[in-house]
Amino acid sequence: MRKTIATALAAMLLVTGCGAEVSDESGGATPPGYPVTVTNCGTPLTVRKPPARVVTNDIGITELMFALGLGDRMAGYVVDKGQSAGVASSPWKTEFGTVPHLAEKINREVVQGADADLVFAGWNYGFSEATGFTPDALAGLGIASYQLTEACRNGAGKQRGIMPPLDALYTDMRNLGKIFGVSDRAEKMIQEYRSQVASVAEAIPHGSPTPKVFLYDDGRDQPFTAAKNAGPDEIITKSGGENIFSDVDDSWTTVSWEAVIQRAPDVILINDYGGEVGSVADKENFLRSKPGVRDIPAVRKGRFFALPYAALVEGPRNASAVVAFGRYLAGLRG
Structure with missing residues (x-):
C-alpha cells in the first residue's frame, strides 16, 4: 500500500535522462508555470507539479529546504544524533521541531514509509552504492531524486564536485526555486549571500x-x-x-x-x-x-x-x- 501511494505521488515527477518518462497518474491539473525542467548533476529533471512529500538527508540539505520556506513540502528529514548540536544551534531550529525527524540513517524503508515523492540527498550524503541506496534504486520504486550539487560525481571514479562550492549552493537554490515555484525567494537569498561574501573580500x-x-x-x-x-x-x-x-x-x-x-x-x-x-x-x-x-x-x-x-x-x-x-x-x- 505504501509503495502504491509513493508511486502515485512520484507520478507528479517526470524524470528525463535516458529518454525515460514517468507518466502523470495523479489525474490532477498541471499548475500554472509547470512543468519545469532543471539540470541536476548533468541530468535533466522535469517536474509536473511541486513535490509535496520530500525526504531530506543531512543537516545542510535540510536547512536548504527550510531557508527557502519549504518545510510544508517535506514528509520529514533524516539526521543522526551526532548532528543534534547543529540542530540546536540552527537558525531553523523551530522548523526542525515541526517537521518529522524520520530516522538517523536513510534507507529505502524510511523513504517508502514516509510516502516520499522526492528524496534530496547526495553522494556520501546518503546516496551510496555500498548500501544500495542510490537514485537508480529509488527510481525503481517510483521515487525521484534530487542530488546535492556539491556532491555530484565529476567523472573521475567516485570523486565529487563539478563546480566551485558556492556556485553549487546557488545552483541548488535556483533549481529548488524552480522546482517548488519559489524562484523569487531563491534569487533574493542568493543576492543576500553574494553580498555577505563580497563584503568580506572587499575588506581585505x-x-x-x-x-x-x-x-x-x-x-x-x-x-x-x-x-x-x-x-x-x-x-x-x-x-x-x-x-x-x-x-x-x-x-x-x-x-x-x-x-x-x-x-x-x-x-x-x-x-x-x-x-x-x-x-x-x-x-x-x-x-x-x-x-x-x-x-x-x-x-x-x-x-x-x-x-x-x-x-x-x-x-x-x-x-x-x-x-x-x-x-x-x-x-x-x-
Whole structure:
C-alpha cells in the first residue's frame, strides 16, 4: 500500500535522462508555470507539479529546504544524533521541531514509509552504492531524486564536485526555486549571500598576506579534509585564506599527515561536529601531541578556529561562515 501511494505521488515527477518518462497518474491539473525542467548533476529533471512529500538527508540539505520556506513540502528529514548540536544551534531550529525527524540513517524503508515523492540527498550524503541506496534504486520504486550539487560525481571514479562550492549552493537554490515555484525567494537569498561574501573580500587590504589554511575534519591515522570542490575551500578563500589542498580535484577526501606537514599551514580550521567525542578540544590536543604536526606554524602559534559542521557542508550557513572566518583572519593581520 505504501509503495502504491509513493508511486502515485512520484507520478507528479517526470524524470528525463535516458529518454525515460514517468507518466502523470495523479489525474490532477498541471499548475500554472509547470512543468519545469532543471539540470541536476548533468541530468535533466522535469517536474509536473511541486513535490509535496520530500525526504531530506543531512543537516545542510535540510536547512536548504527550510531557508527557502519549504518545510510544508517535506514528509520529514533524516539526521543522526551526532548532528543534534547543529540542530540546536540552527537558525531553523523551530522548523526542525515541526517537521518529522524520520530516522538517523536513510534507507529505502524510511523513504517508502514516509510516502516520499522526492528524496534530496547526495553522494556520501546518503546516496551510496555500498548500501544500495542510490537514485537508480529509488527510481525503481517510483521515487525521484534530487542530488546535492556539491556532491555530484565529476567523472573521475567516485570523486565529487563539478563546480566551485558556492556556485553549487546557488545552483541548488535556483533549481529548488524552480522546482517548488519559489524562484523569487531563491534569487533574493542568493543576492543576500553574494553580498555577505563580497563584503568580506572587499575588506581585505590589498597586498596583505594570504595565510595557508588546513581544514581538519577528523582522522588520526590519515586526516579527512576539504579539497577544492568542498564547501570549506571557498569559505577559506573568500575569507582571505588559501586552502592548502585546493589542488586536489575532489570534495571531502582523505590526505596524508606528511602532506599537511610539508604544506605548513598557518591556520587550522576545525570542523566542529558538536559532540562530546571528537570535540574541538580533543582535536586541538591531538594536533598538539602528534609528532611533526605539532611543529607546523598553525599548531605552534595556537591558530585554531572552529566552525560547525552545518556551516561547512553546502547549505545556507555558508555565507555567514565566510563572515565569521574572515573576521578571524582579519584579527591575525592586526
